[in-house]
Amino acid sequence: MKLDVSIQEEGWDPMANGANDKDKKVLIRIENLKQYFPLKKRNIFDREKRFVRANDDISLVIYEGETLGLVGESGCGKSTLGRTLLQLYEQTDGRTIYYGRSLDELAPKYVLETYENLSSLYKQLLELRKQEEETYKEYEAKPEGEEKYEALEKYRQAEKAARNLFLDLAQLVGGLLVAEDLDTVSKVLLDQYKTSVEVTRLRRSIEEEKLEYESIKAKLKERGKSDEEIERATVKEREKIKELEEKLANEEKELAAKDKEVEKLREKYKDHPDYEKYEKYRDNGINLAKLTTEEMRILRKDLQLIFQDPYSSLNPRLTVGQIISEGLYAHNMFAKNDPAVQDYIIDVMDKCGLAAYFIHRYPHQFSGGQRQRIGIARSVALQPKFIVCDEAVSALDVSIQSQIINLLLDLKEEHNLTYLFISHDLSVIKYISDRVGVMYLGNIVELAETEELFSHPMHPYTEALLAAIPTVDPVDRQKRKDHYVLEGDIPSPINPPPGCKFHTRCKYATDICKMVVPQFEEVKPGHFVACHHKLNNDK
Ligand SMILES: Nc1ncnc2c1ncn2[C@@H]1O[C@H](COP(=O)(O)OP(=O)(O)OP(=O)(O)O)[C@@H](O)[C@H]1O
Ligand code: SF4
Ligand SMILES: [Mg+2]
Secondary structure (H helix, E strand, O other): OOOOOOOOHHHHOOOOOOOOOOOOOEEEEEEEEEEEEEOOOOOOOOOOOOEEEEEEEEEEEEEOOOEEEEEOOOOOOHHHHHHHHOOOOOOOEEEEEEOOOOHHHHOOHHHHHHHHOHHHHHHHHHHHHHHHHHHHHHHHHOOOOHHHHHHHHHHHHHHHHHHHHHHHHHHHHHHHHHOOOHHHHHHHHHHHHHHHHHHHHHHHHHHHHHHHHHHHHHHHHHOOOOHHHHHHHOHHHHHHHHHHHHHHHHHHHHHHHHHHHHHHHHHHHOOOOOHHHHHOOOOOOEEHHHOOHHHHHHHOOOEEEEOOOHHHHOOOOOOHHHHHHHHHHHOOOOOOOOOHHHHHHHHHHHHOOOOHHHHHOOHHHOOHHHHHHHHHHHHHOOOOOEEEEEOOOOOOOHHHHHHHHHHHHHHHHHHOOEEEEEOOOHHHHHHHOOEEEEEEOOEEEEEEEHHHHHHOOOOHHHHHHHHOOOOOOHHHHHHHHHOOOOOOOOOOOOOOOOOOOOOOOOOOOOHHHHHOOOOOEEEEOOEEEOOOOOOOOOO
């Protein structure tokens, strides 16, 4: 039996979930991300396993160079999303694909496992597709009513499970999934993978050896040795590097040969009618959710977090210079004794508005705004690609807030950074963001460009949030009085309401809202919303 991706093909579009703009480069793609925190049992008779559903099935993309704002009431799961996508929490389910580096460059272990088990994973996929088809038939056969809604939910769960496994396989194997003999495919891909692991390992060793070499040279120089003496004392180190470089050149040749073999295999199946259908899912992104701790440690340099409370995140026993240099050493950006590190730190501090003489001071000697600058400098020094700013300005005075926001915007411009900017303050979000996502009880319920979201909110929750922004304009105030004011508390994420989670507080709710989860869909280009009765839906 072969795979058929025809049932829900448009739902499996690799460009879906906000990635329809082909001019922009996707940096991170999140698919069906879940973060459930397990709760302790209340007593020994408590059989049921309970969870805080802090993030519940979130799909979205983050474009390179953009600031994506994230708003929502306290406890809706904003921080959890930021931390989970950085893998500071182990992701419960779903995929988080990072395109800032390539799979070949990292050669993660999960790729090996996928190739090794290709045939059995494929069988598993066929089984999941069968379940998907069956649940779809059951759904179609049910008469209108509560049972049909339940069957629809069941079908959607089955479809999600099949889609995620399909994407896991197709992303790595692509068009070769059409091959009758998957064992050969597995073997050829494994050969290529193992060689690329060796290449990666050698490249890292060379990097480390070079750093060690620089460190020894700097130490000898400090002791007043001449250039010739240093040259003579480091013969062994240079030889080691040369030897590794020769090994690398050989392995690279080997890898080129393995690449050719894979190409040859692809050539063989290119004319298969379904080849292109699967091949379009193949890409070089890294699934962060599947990395080992060590693999993730390597990527930490690229993926940074700036906290709300800079004080608690700065080690009080270290000076500013030490705080910034820690990461530089950990990520092999500088050798321990390299005198150039001081200049580099002073340069970064200067960019972040910190005077050079602060370098020997301790965190307690600074104001809140300055401490936030230190936190930013520590992150930016690593030359990251993506930063989660979690309420990064919320604890600061309004005047300091705008200074820090402007600093973040300048740094973004200069280093082509991408931000996920989390805040409950809508005016800050409006100022800083290119696009805005609105969260409610673990889900993103609306996502659009900032201007579009603020002028044409389509989700009743967004409308209510916007109506809650204080205003001094009397006409505006009167208009809002007639409008919708958000009442009641956010329900518990342990036992969220069924159907649309907002139905307990929504004045537009009808029967369907209480039973069927609204799909997060693109209503206008780039404007996504999850609601059965969308507002302002004139297209
Ligand atoms: N480590 C954890 N273990 C268990 N539950 C957690 C954990 N972290 C967060 N939660 C729960 O997950 C839900 C979402 O919390 P989160 O901190 O992500 O919300 P938030 O939107 O950032 O809120 P705030 O605006 O107050 O910062 C909350 O119910 C919270 O209690
Ligand atoms: S789906 Fe229904 S309850 Fe949910 S926001 Fe839309 S109208 Fe309100
Ligand atoms: Mg938070």
